[in-house]
Amino acid sequence: MERLLPAVVLDRVISGLLIAVLLFPSAALPASITNRDDRDRKVTIIEGSTPKTLVLKPNEAIDGICKVGCLIRIDDSREDPFELESSDVTSIEDGQLYDDGAVAPTVSGSGVSGSGPDAQPSQPAPRP
Template sequence: MLGKFLIAAAVAALSFPKWAEAASITNRDAKDYKVTIIEIGKAPVDHVLKKDAQLKDVCIKGCIVRLNDSENDEYELEGTEIVSIEEGYLYYDVPDVVPEAPKEGEKKPNQ
């Protein structure tokens, strides 16, 4: 009986969404934006994203993001992106530090 419970618990844990894989949206602009998240099979959800604010854990299975109700400002996210609003547009964020390529004769990390 305990074995069946542990298997059921493991299956349940694996079926929950991985929040670390959800998208996040940061407003780096000087003004507030209305951000609409449109996920398949769900009603659109509106958020007001103030200056320097962030929406975390959105678009877990992918979505359309619309800025200020404009169909011209629609962006499709897969659910793993880290993006920001700058000058009215959505941009992918990139790390501040880009790892260097290994020098000749050096091994790559994790080898």
């Protein structure tokens, strides 16, 4: 009987660890930006106090940015920067940053909602 006790305890420990791993939220993927415009776009990523500038060609995407959150400026705009969270999937269209994961508001009576061309631009962040 003494030999069964450690086996039972070990089974419970393993079961508990499996449950903990399955219930623990997975790490969010870093944000991404895709340039859907037909011209190059200069993108400045401000994460912490360090800005990083990249040029995105048409249909080019950058992944793995904003691991915690960051501010984005497009084409050296002096307007309020766009604020991204760590898992945002965005695109540049007509010089504006759009949240590809956003759901557009339902048009009254139409019952139609979704993302895509009707998605709203990301909200500008407070000025740094």
